[in-house]
Amino acid sequence: MTMTELPPNPEEKLSGAQAVKQELYFWLQAMVFALVFIILLFTFVGRIIGVEGDSMMSTLHNGDMLLLQSIGYHPKQGDIVVLTKKSFMEEPIVKRVIAVGGQTVKINYGTGEVRVDGKVLDEPYLNEEMVDPGWETVDSVTVPEGSVFVMGDNRNHSSDSRVPQLGTVDERYIIGRALFIVFPFSHLKGIS
Numbered sequence: 001m002t003m004t005e006l007p008p009n010p011e012e013k014l015s016g017a018q019a020v021k022q023e024l025y026f027w028l029q030a031m032v033f034a035l036v037f038i039i040l041l042f043t044f045v046g047r048i049i050g051v052e053g054d055s056m057m058s059t060l061h062n063g064d065m066l067l068l069q070s071i072g073y074h075p076k077q078g079d080i081v082v083l084t085k086k087s088f089m090e091e092p093i094v095k096r097v098i099a100v101g102g103q104t105v106k107i108n109y110g111t112g113e114v115r116v117d118g119k120v121l122d123e124p125y126l127n128e129e130m131v132d133p134g135w136e137t138v139d140s141v142t143v144p145e146g147s148v149f150v151m152g153d154n155r156n157h158s159s160d161s162r163v164p165q166l167g168t169v170d171e172r173y174i175i176g177r178a179l180f181i182v183f184p185f186s187h188l189k190g191i192s
Contacts, residue, residue, distance in 0.1 A: 048182060049082050049092060049175070055152030055159070056094050059125050065183035068176030075100055075148050075171055077116065080178040080191055083150070088166045092175055095150035095160050104142045105149050107162065130155040137162040146171050
């Protein structure tokens with residue numbers, strides 16, 4: 001810059017081309033910031049995973065995409081979690097936590113009741129009465145510390161902790177807790 005050239009006066013109006021360039025620059029900055037934020041969010045806080053199958057109907061549907069909380073999560077009774085146990089199933093599975101470490105679960109197929117520590121669970125999310133599946137199941141168990149007992153909301157069509165091959169699940173197999181259905185948009189909602 002020579003002495004005769006002066007820096008542009010911020011009060012002067014920009015030409016049309018300059019204004020468009022400046023606007024594009026600000027939008028590009030905002031998009032890069034948003035992308036970095038989303039990447040960091042999903043890397044360190046949670047992730048998105050899809051539901052496969054009907055074991056959680058009518059709470060969740062096949063093809064729903066879930067936002068999970070991964071970091072800082074400790075399982076609680078009633079939470080919907082995504083877990084993986086390769087010796088049981090290759091793909092991650094979505095289930096509801098029925099009991100945590102130290103609690104006792106008793107299942108009565110005659111009455112269709114699930115009891116935890118002697119209290120019948122209030123389960124308004126169930127579509128139909130649970131029936132005896134007709135094969136060997138875990139009907140009574142005290143959940144070891146650091147583990148959970150999980151069941152699908154669609155009890156008559158769910159392979160869950162009642163199946164001896166899965167049984168109680170070590171908390172380390174839990175990928176995260178489902179927070180929201182994020183896709184399809186017609187199912188968009190928080191999960192309780």
